[in-house]
Amino acid sequence: MTEKLYFATSNENKFNEVSNILSNYGVHVDVAKLELVEIQSNDLTVIASEKARNAYRALNTDVIIEDDGLFIDSLKGFPGPYSAFVLKTIGNEGILKLIEGVADRRATFKSIIAYCDSSLIPVIFVGKVDGTITETQRGRSWGYDPIFMPKDSDGLTYAELGSKKNDLSHRSLALEQFAKWYTGMISDKHTQL
Amino acid sequence: MTEKLYFATSNENKFNEVSNILSNYGVHVDVAKLELVEIQSNDLTVIASEKARNAYRALNTDVIIEDDGLFIDSLKGFPGPYSAFVLKTIGNEGILKLIEGVADRRATFKSIIAYCDSSLIPVIFVGKVDGTITETQRGRSWGYDPIFMPKDSDGLTYAELGSKKNDLSHRSLALEQFAKWYTGMISDKHTQL
Numbered sequence: 001m002t003e004k005l006y007f008a009t010s011n012e013n014k015f016n017e018v019s020n021i022l023s024n025y026g027v028h029v030d031v032a033k034l035e036l037v038e039i040q041s042n043d044l045t046v047i048a049s050e051k052a053r054n055a056y057r058a059l060n061t062d063v064i065i066e067d068d069g070l071f072i073d074s075l076k077g078f079p080g081p082y083s084a085f086v087l088k089t090i091g092n093e094g095i096l097k098l099i100e101g102v103a104d105r106r107a108t109f110k111s112i113i114a115y116c117d118s119s120l121i122p123v124i125f126v127g128k129v130d131g132t133i134t135e136t137q138r139g140r141s142w143g144y145d146p147i148f149m150p151k152d153s154d155g156l157t158y159a160e161l162g163s164k165k166n167d168l169s170h171r172s173l174a175l176e177q178f179a180k181w182y183t184g185m186i187s188d189k190h191t192q193l
Numbered sequence: 194m195t196e197k198l199y200f201a202t203s204n205e206n207k208f209n210e211v212s213n214i215l216s217n218y219g220v221h222v223d224v225a226k227l228e229l230v231e232i233q234s235n236d237l238t239v240i241a242s243e244k245a246r247n248a249y250r251a252l253n254t255d256v257i258i259e260d261d262g263l264f265i266d267s268l269k270g271f272p273g274p275y276s277a278f279v280l281k282t283i284g285n286e287g288i289l290k291l292i293e294g295v296a297d298r299r300a301t302f303k304s305i306i307a308y309c310d311s312s313l314i315p316v317i318f319v320g321k322v323d324g325t326i327t328e329t330q331r332g333r334s335w336g337y338d339p340i341f342m343p344k345d346s347d348g349l350t351y352a353e354l355g356s357k358k359n360d361l362s363h364r365s366l367a368l369e370q371f372a373k374w375y376t377g378m379i380s381d382k383h384t385q386l
Binding site for chain 1 (some may be wrong): 194230231232233234240262269270271272273274278279281282283287290291293386
């Protein structure tokens with residue numbers, strides 16, 4: 001285990017969110033701006049594991065990466081693992097057009113946090129939130145936040161929830177598990193010393 | 194160079210098409226049914242190179258793979274490198290819905306043939322056909338064939354062209370280049386013996 005923990009990403013919004021959430025658990029993370037090669041798979045866990053290994057190889061220091069995806073039921077899981085590409089091309093407008101008039105609005109947002117150290121065996125933490133896709137974009141934010149309304153949010157989208165998003169988001173759930181494991185591991189290490 | 198040439202794919206339709214086209218050039222190809230790991234990239238050439246190397250490693254014999262993608266101008270290149278996933282999820286119906294009422298129907302179909310032997314340095318051949326996306330699905334076939342109308346096809350989609358598709362398709366263009374190079378290489382080898 002190295003002294004510092006890095007979060008490898010090329011997405012500044014994501015870094016800010018991850019860094020804020022982790023600070024609640026006393027975990028400090030630095031950004032490593034990297035464009036990582038990702039493999040294609042329908043399984044986010046497989047993508048995240050490979051990405052974490054690649055990040056460790058590039059940085060040679062303990063690192064976490066995050067991969068997330070929005071899985072829309074009526075679109076057979078689209079955009080799923082390719083959420084970033086889909087956002088850059090057809091965007092939220094495209095998603096809303098695809099399910100215009102579709103009654104079933106159910107969707108799941110998944111986040112995978114993968115931690116990798118010199119063992120090159122990634123440790124995986126999964127966060128999952130069910131919700132629905134709105135009819136129009138609501139609230140200003142990034143990513144799919146203006147069209148995803150999580151369960152138990154009193155009818156607000158991620159974007160409309162603002163900073164309260166971090167109380168219940170898929171990313172927070174994954175990071176919470178990671179932080180508990182990571183801080184436990186650090187204190188174990190200190191006890192052993 | 195090994196005696197036999199394999200085409201690694203999990204798509205039977207694609208194998209039949211490739212095998213038919215190559216037989217016109219006297220090149221015989223056997224199928225190797227493989228599910229290959231692909232990387233994510235906006236550049237089909239990068240995906241195909243890695244895939245060809247992985248295919249060689251899996252088979253230990255000379256191999257070609259094909260990767261293709263439909264790039265729709267008004268959708269910023271969507272579905273592009275993720276054409277297979279997009280077809281399985283939102284399908285042709287989804288594509289038509291996305292560009293319903295959009296005047297600019299331009300699209301490009303690209304095919305990459307990548308050959309790999311024991312050198313592990315893939316040789317790449319690119320075929321590209323410009324065309325337009327129709328308003329409705331026309332003709333029965335597989336993939337995006339019912340919605341892609343290539344230039345110079347007298348207004349017919351790939352699907353409506355039937356076997357004539359192979360006279361002008363993006364895949365044929367890439368395979369033609371490959372076949373000329375490959376047969377030249379084989380005859381060079383025989384001359385040297």
